[in-house]
């Protein structure tokens with residue numbers, strides 16, 4: 001077996017074990033993050049059993065889309081500029097990074113034009129890091145209320161990128177706070193809103209994220225190895 005295949009197999013086993021250890025029986029969606037990864041490797045990963053792919057740049061989705069197995073679901077996980085929504089509106093299954101009313105409005109407009117309903121997550125900057133996009137946790141409810149009026153988008157949950165911490169235990173409170181907000185919103189019955197996906201956890205901290213309730217994890221390095229940004 002090659003390294004990517006080993007990594008995917010082990011990752012899936014690991015997810016099962018973590019769920020077992022913390023008594024979870026629901027499904028965890030594994031999103032393989034393919035930024036900087038070439039399409040040959042991506043298709044190989046797909047043949048090894050990955051069916052959800054994440055990219056943080058519109059351009060990379062555009063470049064790879066035609067060359068990658070058509071059965072996969074693409075996820076836009078990075079910051080999205082309003083002027084680029086039109087390129088990916090009909091290509092991605094889920095946009096994880098809604099972080100402004102203007103962006104939600106544009107997604108709604110483009111979805112309507114394409115005769116579709118677009119599923120989105122709201123990105124929350126739980127740690128309020130200046131370097132990261134996202135809505136502050138205290139603003140989350142008001143923000144979601146104001147975008148829930150758009151009839152061509154469905155708010156399907158929340159996403160966060162935790163601060164990088166060498167010790168993943170350090171970010172447990174971040175994940176816990178997001179899960180609390182997720183549960184709070186689930187009780188509110190807002191229009192066009194269903195708290196279905198909680199997208200949190202990356203290579204370094206997915207175990208803690210799953211223990212705290214994540215049901216979508218975004219894994220790059222632990223599947224494809226260290227990224228080379230110079231290619």
Ligand SMILES: *Cc1c(COP(=O)(O)O)cnc(C)c1O
Pocket residue numbers: 033035056077078161202203204218219220221222
């Ligand atoms: C790159 C990226 C990931 C994956 O990071 P790894 O640490 O390589 O697993 C997850 N989420 C987002 C938003 C990313 O940009």
